Amino acid sequence: MSSSLLPLPRRAAHRQAAWPLHGPRSIFTKGLRDSRRSILLAGLGMGFLTLLLGMILSLQFPTAADRQQIVAEMRMLPAAISGLLGEPINIDRLGGFMSWRYGNFMPIMFGIWSVLALSGTLAGEARGGSLEVLAGAPVSRRRIALEKIAVHVVALVGAVTVIALGAWLSGQAFATIPADAIAIGDALAHFAGVALFGLVGGALAFGLGPILGRAAAGGIALATLGDAPEGRLGVGADAAAAPLRPAPGRRPRSRRLPSRPPVRCVPAPSFHFR
Amino acid sequence: MDTAIRTERLTKSYGRQRGVVELDLEVEQGEIFGYLGPNGAGKTTTIRVLLDLIRPTSGRALVFDIETTADPVAIHRRTGYLPGEFSLYDRLTGGETIEYFANLRGGVDAAYQRSLIERLDLDPSRRYREYSKGNKQKVALVIAFQHRPDLLVLDEPTAGLDPLVQLEFFTWMAAAKRDGRTVFLSSHLIGEVEKSCDRVAILREGRLVQVDRVEALHDLSVHQVELRFSGPVPAATFAAIPGVSHLVSEDHILRMHVQGPIAPVVKAAAAFDLVDFVSREPTLEEVFLAQYGKGTIDVE
Numbered sequence: 001m002s003s004s005l006l007p008l009p010r011r012a013a014h015r016q017a018a019w020p021l022h023g024p025r026s027i028f029t030k031g032l033r034d035s036r037r038s039i040l041l042a043g044l045g046m047g048f049l050t051l052l053l054g055m056i057l058s059l060q061f062p063t064a065a066d067r068q069q070i071v072a073e074m075r076m077l078p079a080a081i082s083g084l085l086g087e088p089i090n091i092d093r094l095g096g097f098m099s100w101r102y103g104n105f106m107p108i109m110f111g112i113w114s115v116l117a118l119s120g121t122l123a124g125e126a127r128g129g130s131l132e133v134l135a136g137a138p139v140s141r142r143r144i145a146l147e148k149i150a151v152h153v154v155a156l157v158g159a160v161t162v163i164a165l166g167a168w169l170s171g172q173a174f175a176t177i178p179a180d181a182i183a184i185g186d187a188l189a190h191f192a193g194v195a196l197f198g199l200v201g202g203a204l205a206f207g208l209g210p211i212l213g214r215a216a217a218g219g220i221a222l223a224t225l226g227d228a229p230e231g232r233l234g235v236g237a238d239a240a241a242a243p244l245r246p247a248p249g250r251r252p253r254s255r256r257l258p259s260r261p262p263v264r265c266v267p268a269p270s271f272h273f274r
Numbered sequence: 275m276d277t278a279i280r281t282e283r284l285t286k287s288y289g290r291q292r293g294v295v296e297l298d299l300e301v302e303q304g305e306i307f308g309y310l311g312p313n314g315a316g317k318t319t320t321i322r323v324l325l326d327l328i329r330p331t332s333g334r335a336l337v338f339d340i341e342t343t344a345d346p347v348a349i350h351r352r353t354g355y356l357p358g359e360f361s362l363y364d365r366l367t368g369g370e371t372i373e374y375f376a377n378l379r380g381g382v383d384a385a386y387q388r389s390l391i392e393r394l395d396l397d398p399s400r401r402y403r404e405y406s407k408g409n410k411q412k413v414a415l416v417i418a419f420q421h422r423p424d425l426l427v428l429d430e431p432t433a434g435l436d437p438l439v440q441l442e443f444f445t446w447m448a449a450a451k452r453d454g455r456t457v458f459l460s461s462h463l464i465g466e467v468e469k470s471c472d473r474v475a476i477l478r479e480g481r482l483v484q485v486d487r488v489e490a491l492h493d494l495s496v497h498q499v500e501l502r503f504s505g506p507v508p509a510a511t512f513a514a515i516p517g518v519s520h521l522v523s524e525d526h527i528l529r530m531h532v533q534g535p536i537a538p539v540v541k542a543a544a545a546f547d548l549v550d551f552v553s554r555e556p557t558l559e560e561v562f563l564a565q566y567g568k569g570t571i572d573v574e
Contacts (some may be wrong), residue, residue: 016401020384023366030374034365130363133417136355137326137378138347250332 021110027134027144031151035117042113043159045168046106053098054170062176069093094171094180099190107197112222114152114202119218121148121211131210145206152202163190200224278303278425278456279324283333286319293319295480296333303424306451307465308488309460311477317460318358320477321429326460337425351379354418358429358460361410362402368413369398373415378494387420393442407434421445426450427458432466444459444470470497497536501528501543502550511542 032039074088084089090096093206116190122145134144163272164187165257171182208217279301286293301307305327310319322328323335326346335342337349348476362371372391391398394412411434418426426447427500432440447457461467468488476484484490501512509523517534519534524553526549534537536553543551 016365018369020399021369021373021376021387021398023370023377025373025377028376029362114325129357129359132327132357132360132364133362133375134378134416135348136325136353136357137375138351139378140347154369 027139027147028135028150031148032123032154035151035155036118038113039155039158042155044160046109048204049099050102050163050166050250051170051173053101054094054174055165057094057097058176058180064092064177067097067177070097075136092179093173093177095167095182095186098167098182106191107194110156110195110198111201111224114156114198115205115218116220117152117155118149118202119205119209119214120220121152122206123217124208124212127214149203149206153199157201160191160195162189164191167191168237171265278305279307279335279337280339280460281320281323281335283494284320284323284330284335285332286316286328287331292316292480293331294323294477295458296308297480297482298484299475299482300494301456303456304451304454305472306457306459306470308351308471308474309477309501310464310467310474315477316480317462317477318429319480321427321458321460325350325353329536332405332409334522346382352373352424352505354421354423355496356414356418356426356428356431359546360414362413364403367399367401368396368405368501370396370412371402372416372420379421380438382421383488388423389447390416390560394439406492408439411435412439416441417422420430422453422455424455425499426455427460428457430462431459432461432463456526460552464512497532498554499530499532499536499539500550500552501530501539501548502526502552503528504549505549507546511545512539515539 025031061070071088071092074082074085074091077085086100088096088100091100109237122131125134135141164184167190168184169188171180175181201224204224205214205221208220211217211218227264279297279299281297284297284299289310297316297320299320307321309317319328323330324337326342326349329343338352340348342349351389351439363374366374368464369391372387376387392414396409396412396416400409402410405413412433415431418428430467434442445460450457451472459467461473471488474484474488474490475482476487501507505526507526507528509521509528512518512528512530513521514540515532517532518530518539519530519533522528522529530539540551556568
């Protein structure tokens with residue numbers, strides 16, 4: 001038998017499969033590759049939550065009267081409790097309800113994500129020792145830093161897009177009153193604002209990480225998240241005049257609204273700091 | 275001949291901690307330059323300043339006549355760097371890691387890259403975290419050599435490599451020298467520097483104590499020898515042997531330092547009833563202490 005017909009030993013065959021070599025083309029693409037799981041999990045997780053909230057509201061409080069009941073109940077809560085839950089603005093509509101339930105923790109979640117991602121990206125490489133090799137490559141420090149930040153910004157953009165789509169879809173699928181519809185632009189702007197807040201803490205952690213170490217930098221940055229802004233979806237500057245406007249071209253679902261006066265909404269700025 | 279590396283009164287301190295002190299160093303292009311010193315002498319600090327990974331406290335360093343703080347990227351483009359302590363990316367395979375750093379340089383000669391990997395007998399398909407220390411060192415060696423840099427800065431390059439791979443590595447350095455490239459080899463192993471370098475600088479406590487041709491190292495190569503005999507032997511017989519010093523006689527035991535070839539001592543010992551023979555190469559710290567004492571030595 002000719003030796004050429006013999007199969008390669010397993011290890012040798014495995015080695016052959018490694019050629020030609022493929023590796024990340026840049027710091028940015030390597031970062032994306034490293035973060036793909038967390039991007040996917042964060043985006044899909046939070047997107048799913050928005051859908052879930054929409055479904056809960058439409059099932060439990062389908063009519064304007066039901067919604068007024070929540071508003072009334074919230075107004076009766078002691079100040080300490082309502083402060084803990086966040087100010088109930090426009091919670092009689094899907095966007096306001098969603099923001100109220102999300103408003104307390106989503107900026108914190110984005111903040112924690114940014115702090116963890118950005119505190120580890122340089123400090124982690126410095127601690128592990130790979131930064132020593134990377135810094136010896138013909139790439140400026142500024143470019144290393146920018147490409148690493150760009151990875152996280154892209155991750156945030158991806159997550160924001162998925163969550164905003166979730167909110168929009170929630171408005172499409174679960175709206176029971178006309179004001180429940182959420183414009184995609186509004187949703188994008190809202191969640192982008194929340195994500196930008198998270199980036200502030202992340203930037204702090206990124207800058208301090210290589211100097212103080214990941215734990216200390218992360219701790220300082222996380223402490224800044226205490227002042228998280230409370231977002232309100234669909235109550236932008238023009239919301240006072242047109243609270244929670246329906247998405248263009250969108251007709252509310254056919255569920256009939258009870259013949260009551262339209263729900264009066266509480267205008268509020270898009271973001272306010274407690 | 276042009277200069278590859280030049281430092282002028284280069285000082286780096288970490289607060290009150292000493293890094294290097296007023297270092298004046300010149301490395302010519304095309305030579306293999308050994309940078310020898312015990313652990314903590316300031317070798318890695320010097321290298322990190324040369325690559326602008328840290329900034330000097332005073333003085334300056336130039337690589338290819340470019341001040342390190344002025345344009346480090348231009349220096350890195352012509353340099354291959356192997357750090358003394360490093361780690362790479364656990365999730366990538368060895369091949370992906372090598373190709374990643376090749377991509378950061380805008381690509382390398384794939385055939386040459388492959389030949390380096392094959393000559394080291396490195397399996398590029400395995401994840402970095404699965405490699406032994408020696409294989410991790412091989413990955414870093416390929417990264418340092420794969421773009422045929424004009425200057426190789428190697429910090430303890432043979433750490434973890436088995437003797438056969440070390441031999442292969444020395445042929446790479448010889449080839450680099452033949453191509454007119456420069457190697458800056460930092461080590462704490464006299465033997466490693468002795469067998470591969472043209473010139474050597476000796477660093478101690480952050481200061482240069484000697485810069486000379488590598489032959490000067492032979493003066494430092496001292497063995498500590500202990501001979502145990504069954505009965506008394508005349509110490510004078512051994513004291514007369516060239517290279518023998520620090521001779522101490524205790525009962526039937528003779529202790530001495532032997533500089534240079536050890537064969538005359540062995541022949542002399544064989545004339546008596548020798549029970550045991552112990553020879554130990556002293557550590558670099560011991561050699562330096564014996565050679566230079568604790569005082570500061572002027573640079574030659």
